[in-house]
Amino acid sequence: MNESEARPKSGANRVLLWVPLPLVAAALLLVLALPGAPPQRYPDRIPVRFWHMWTAEWKAVVDRIVDRFNESQEVYEVIPLSIPATGSDAKFLLAVAGGDPPDAMSLWEQVIPKWAERGVLQPLEPLMNPEQWEQFQRTTYPAALRIGMYKGRLYGVTTGIDIAACFVRLDDLREAGLDPRNFPETMEELVAWGGKLNKFAPDGSLMRIGFLPTSLGGFALEQYAPVFGGGFYDWSRGEMTINTPENLRALSFLAEQRRSLGFDKVLRFESGLALGTSNVQWPFISDAYSITVDCQWRVEQLAKFAPGLEYATFPVPPPAGGRKHAGWANGNFIVIPTGAKQAKGAWEFIKFWAGIEAPERAAEFYTWGGWLPMNAAIANAPAFREYLRANPCFRTFLDVLPSENLQPTPPVTYQTFLTDRIRQAVEAAQRGILSPKASLDRLEEAIQREIAMKKRP
Amino acid sequence: MHKNWKGYAFISPWLFGFVVFTAVPFVASVMLSFTQYDILSSPAWVGLDNYQKLFREDPLFWKSLGLTIQYALLAVPLGIVAGVSLALLLNLNLRGMSVYRTLFFLPSIVPVVATSVVFVWVLNPQIGLVNGILARFGITGPAWLQDTRWAFWSLVFMSLWAVGGSMIIYLAGLKDIPGTLYEAALIDGANVWQRTRHITLPMITPVIFFNLVMGIIGSFQYFTQAYVMTQGGPDDSTQFYALYLFTRAWRYLDMGYASAMAWTLFVIVMALTALIFRTHRRWVHYGN
Incomplete structure (x- = not known):
């Protein structure tokens, strides 16, 4: 091929070379126009970033709980983000390794022992005073406690037991x-x-x-x-x-x-x-x-x-x-990663959802998801009793729940x-x-x- | 370099991607293969420990390697025979041949994941298409993917589904054979078999060589179908090397161990490729 053949022969060819440019620009604009992280509804509050793996009708329940929390707050605002369950643990780890983890994450994967051993998770009992910690251990159902514990320390609060x-x-x-x-x-x-x-x-x-x-x-x-x-x-x-x-x-x-x-x-x-x-x-x-x-x-x-x-x-x-x-027994639990910028805000949210301080209020959340509660106080709350009346077959699970014979995966x-x-x-x-x-x-x-x-x- | 800066500027996105996502991880994985590393904590130097454990203590490593070699030995020749045969048939001068060529080529452009999901249903023992057809002849088909004796073979047979990709390359090779060779053979009284045996096959050996090398490399990287269809089961009967490597790396977070597996695989593939290259002068004809 000689030089004259290699060179564009007409203006039309030159125009063709420029055709991709607007396309690239349009693609760039599209990427920039895609929604980013959800904006804060309460800009004067401290944002608490919360990741979870719930989708479809379950995501709606989580969003409702978050809304309730945000309505009840004056200091923090929880910003939820649903991430695909597949590979969620890897995403979480990369976020921690990258120094920008969420403040809390809800999971059901079997990760607590490994992550706790490697220092990826914060122990949660230091966020309670000794009386609260003692009460937590005494009142939480054995299976729920076992799911969240590793080597005598609490790393996850169970918000639903399976x-x-x-x-x-x-x-x-x-x-x-x-x-x-x-x-x-x-x-x-x-x-x-x-x-x-x-x-x-x-x-x-x-x-x-x-x-x-x-x-x-x-x-x-x-x-x-x-x-x-x-x-x-x-x-x-x-x-x-x-x-x-x-x-x-x-x-x-x-x-x-x-x-x-x-x-x-x-x-x-x-x-x-x-x-x-x-x-x-x-x-x-x-x-x-x-x-x-x-x-x-x-x-x-x-x-x-x-x-x-x-x-x-x-x-x-x-x-x-x-x-x-x-x-x-398995469960959904919430953890706070090492390096979380708002660990206190995350803990406030965990307490709110799990019903650690206000079991009667949290009982309603458990009924929204059809989740088994972490302690008897929630199970005996009016909202939960009402749920049991409407779903009598749920009672069997509640009867089994306090058993010491329920065994989560070994820690x-x-x-x-x-x-x-x-x-x-x-x-x-x-x-x-x-x-x-x-x-x-x-x-x-x-x-x-x-x-x-x-x-x- | 100075003269070609525009060219380099245009390929700079690719260069950047290659360096960041291929070259650097490639080199880093060599280092990681001598460490114990789980992403969560910094790598700890273990020397040749990973390799020792691989070769001496991990039966699943040997099982997965054996399965992968077995797959390569079966699927690659089967694919070559099927591809060449199809190309020969589709090279005939018949009416509507372009339609047939399109039909046979179509499956190879369907994404592997989509094909795998469809085949899970096609090979369903109860309501699957294959066993439905066999039942019409009074044959109770096996449980295919759910049977330890059949799961591996199901994947081998399934590999033929995408043979259209290599078939089209063979077809291009066939079109390149000069007609004068066939004319000369006809004048000499050669029959169809003799023409195929002594002209067609030798003339497309460069294409066969190419597909053989690519096929072997592809077989040792066999992953998607097993991941989607069987997850290595039942009872590890489809635990291919790449799938086991992935499980070690991303499910158990044994990055150091998985890197050692990756480098072992690299050495095996390089050795096999070198072996094929060494022998190719004996059986590949370039026409000159």
């Missing part, structure tokens, strides 16, 4: 000739009921499962191990307990329940269901399960998406030698690894890849290896 109970369809019970007023009191009885409620198609495939321990978001063994008298942490001695006879019994139970129905049959049946976790697609609504174990938020969802459904709830019954009112710095490997252990045992014993052995080995790996030089 625990599981049995949901049962009364129409199915009547159809199977079972008493819809008296529910099983032992696991053995529950399994027998399940057998009577199972429905099969003429070709032998499953049409309805009476009772089956579902994956519960991947926390099945964490839920059933305490029910069988085990668990993954000795809370009194502060030690991991993985390969114990009780945990083995629980894992064997999970494997056996699936095997007895036919692993492949169950797998195909479940894969045909829309396993939505937070909507109208919950298989219990479509009668795929007669009895299932799930968390308290389903009560709110059933009221919204299946108001005509006749159902009841009852605590997960223990097997012989097991523990009553036991299971896994260790490798919580995420632990839950991943426990999930894998369940999968291997249920699929018959390994025996429950071999599966627990492998889990124990993996955890020991991880602990060794995480030892800092």
Whole structure:
């Protein structure tokens, strides 16, 4: 190609070169015009930046609580920001590492031990006087306290606890000739009921499962191990307990329940269901399960998406030698990061939402979200009692809530690894890849290896 | 440099991005691979500890590496055979050929995440399209992604879905073969197979070579489909190397360990690429 060919030959070509410029300028303007951080409604107050992961109808609830707080204040204004749950922990950490963290953040990820260990979170008990701290420990439900504590210090205040109970369809019970007023009191009885409620198609495939321990978001063994008298942490001695006879019994139970129905049959049946976790697609609504174990938020969802459904709830019954009112507990909690510019303002907001100083006022917030309260004072407040009258099935969860047998994920710095490997252990045992014993052995080995790996030089 | 400053000015956004987001992290990751680093606290020097743990103590590292090598050994040749075969078919002079070419190329421009989400449903054991078709022939299809024996193979077969991308490169290669070679072969009495074997295939070996190298590099970086469709399960049967690396880095925040994994992967890919380059003179024909 010679020089004359390379050079633009006409004015039109020159004009073409300038076409992208207005486009670039327009794109730049668009970026600048995008809304930034929400403006302060009360410019004379101290802003408290609050991050959370709630979206959709939940975000509206959080915004309402924030509005209530701001209305009640003269000093602080909380500015909420909803950030996508995926990668939220990484965003938070980068903000802390970058020296510009929010003043508070609401989370439900398993992060407190790791972040506390690395000094990313502020201990919260110094923000209370000794009497308040003593009262807080005395009145907060054990599960709520365990979720927020690490090595004897409080790093997160639980504003909603998730625990599981049995949901049962009364129409199915009547159809199977079972008493819809008296529910099983032992696991053995529950399994027998399940057998009577199972429905099969003429070709032998499953049409309805009476009772089956579902994956519960991947926390099945964490839920059933305490029910069988085990668990993954000795809370009194502060030690991991993985390969114990009780945990083995629980894992064997999970494997056996699936095997007895036919692993492949169950797998195909479940894969045909829309396993939505937070909507109208919950298989219990479509009668795929007669009895299932799930968390308290389903009560709110059933009221919204299946108001005509006749159902009841009852605590997960223990097997012989097991523990009553036991299971896994998780929760939503609020933390204050190290380097927060308005830790005091953040603490004011936490107290307001959690109901540490005014439980009667906060009780209303818990009813907006269908959240379980952190102490009995909130549970006994008029607003919460009113909520229970409207949602009687919620009471089961409230009855279970004070139990010492509710166990959150062990407070260790490798919580995420632990839950991943426990999930894998369940999968291997249920699929018959390994025996429950071999599966627990492998889990124990993996955890020991991880602990060794995480030892800092 | 002085003469070309305008050119450098125009590519300066890219240069900036390359230095900040590629070159610096690239060099930093070498250092991090000799440290224990979790973002939350400053890196602690551990020497070769990460590498020792990788090679001696981490069974999942070996499992993920084995799976990835297995995937590369299966998916890359399968993709080459399918791509070349399709290109040969779509190189015929038939009516409406441009429509067929478009149809076969279309899947490769669908974003990987969208394809993966669709395939989760296509391979659903109960209501999926594949098992629906098999059921018409009285065959009960496997549980595909949910079966430890089939999950890996499902992903291998799925890799063929995007073969249109390489097919179009093979097709371009085929169009470049001089017609005179075929005319000469016809005069010599060569049949279709002989023409394909002795003219077409040798003439497109540079394109095959290119796709082989890119395919191997791509296979060792295989991530998105496994992340979206199986998250490494069931029972780690689709725990590919890049997925395990990502999990270590961003789920467990083991940045030092993940950096060691990344550099191990880099060395493996470089070694394999070098090996292919060393052998290519024996089987790649450039026509001169």
